[in-house]
Amino acid sequence: MKSITIGFSKPKNMIFPIFSWLIRLIGKTPYSHTYIRWQTSVGPSICYQAAHTTIHFLSDRCFEEQIEEIESFNFSITDEQYGKLLKYCLENCGVKYGLIEVFGVLAAQVFNLKKNPFARGQNEQFCAELVLRIVDEIDGAKPPFDPDLVTLKTLHDYVVKKYETGNL
Numbered sequence: 001m002k003s004i005t006i007g008f009s010k011p012k013n014m015i016f017p018i019f020s021w022l023i024r025l026i027g028k029t030p031y032s033h034t035y036i037r038w039q040t041s042v043g044p045s046i047c048y049q050a051a052h053t054t055i056h057f058l059s060d061r062c063f064e065e066q067i068e069e070i071e072s073f074n075f076s077i078t079d080e081q082y083g084k085l086l087k088y089c090l091e092n093c094g095v096k097y098g099l100i101e102v103f104g105v106l107a108a109q110v111f112n113l114k115k116n117p118f119a120r121g122q123n124e125q126f127c128a129e130l131v132l133r134i135v136d137e138i139d140g141a142k143p144p145f146d147p148d149l150v151t152l153k154t155l156h157d158y159v160v161k162k163y164e165t166g167n168l
Contacts, residue, residue, distance in 0.1 A: 010033060
């Protein structure tokens with residue numbers, strides 16, 4: 001068994017985090033970002049996230065310097081699920097951050113659209129979409145909503161439900 005953490009955060013020590021402020025204001029949440037983190041076999045933990053311009057890994061030191069954790073949820077996963085997690089992460093590391101998709105989520109909410117008009121699927125992903133796709137990959141259960149339309153609040157509620165049932 002392995003342990004992973006799904007966290008919700010905001011930037012730390014940024015001079016002018018306007019994008020974070022807007023996400024928190026529009027989403028009515030205290031967080032503007034989500035990630036997955038786990039302990040490596042060589043000691044330090046590692047964070048996997050979609051931020052800035054790409055999907056990437058972040059070291060412990062950089063995580064502590066850049067991220068203020070607001071809330072996190074720990075899950076136990078099997079070795080098979082851990083293998084799926086690593087495979088997904090390695091296959092998607094370096095994929096572009098889906099900034100335009102974030103605007104598509106907002107447009108879909110404002111205009112009550114059923115699809116994200118700027119969806120790029122797995123070719124570009126924003127943080128909530130990435131974490132939802134990873135959870136889907138790990139547990140094999142399709143979420144009850146479209147990853148291209150997921151908001152941080154929707155993802156948070158989904159993760160809380162999974163945490164409360166111990167089902168990941």
